[in-house]
Amino acid sequence: MxxxxxxxxxxxxxxxxxxxxxxxxxxxxxxxxxxxxxxxxxxxxxxxxxxxxxxxxxxRGPHRITTKWRKRLNEAQEYYATHGRLPRRTGNPEEHSLAEWVAEQRRLFERNELPQAKIVLLYPLPGWNINAQTQEREIRWRNRLSLLVDFVNTEHRMPRYRTYATEEEHLLGVWLHNQHQRRSESRLELWKLKALNEAVLDWRSRN
CATH class of the missing domain: 1.10.10 (Arc Repressor Mutant, subunit A)
Structure with a gap:
């Protein structure tokens, strides 16, 4: 083949x-x-x-790939495939244990103690090397973007943070204003800029 x-x-x-x-x-x-x-x-x-x-x-030394390590990796990948996310410490004992394993791989990676062989095997597992708090912030950001899309599709305009009609619009307006500021200051991550551009074509409009 x-x-x-x-x-x-x-x-x-x-x-x-x-x-x-x-x-x-x-x-x-x-x-x-x-x-x-x-x-x-x-x-x-x-x-x-x-x-x-x-x-x-x-x-590879003490961090060599063992049968147990590969089993845990397979469990983490199966969990992600089933739930669409990494396991969390707040879940049941089984999920908590798996979340601790993923966190340990992340800590070793951040300390440059994780061998390249394991990094290669972990690579297909989305977000394994991203700090959990960072992941939560990204999830909240994506949720807010989804709310923005719903608002624009319903109201056919951008949410306002000053002359707003509802508290929900105010929250969205403030969030969108912050994205404008971060973009103008070159502090908006490229993936966020791309996501905004694709989800709401004229989001830069301040109407």
């Missing part, structure tokens, strides 16, 4: 990060023979390819 370019790049990066061929096969859901063939072909272009893998594999 021929691998597409994205999978070839991911496979190569995983191997030089210290993952074994079996781990890559399990992770990418590719036949191990296909993985071995790609690795063998890659060596033709990079004579140090296997040496890099060996060095990274030896460097």
């Amino acid at each position: 021929r691998l597409d370019r994205h999978r070839r790049v991911h496979l190569t990066g995983s191997f030089t990060a210290g993952l074994t061929a079996r781990e890559i096969s399990d992770r990418c859901k590719q036949n191990i023979a296909t993985v071995h063939l790609h690795l063998k072909n890659r060596e033709k272009y990079d004579p140090e390819f296997f040496a890099k893998h060996t060095a990274a594999l030896e460097a």
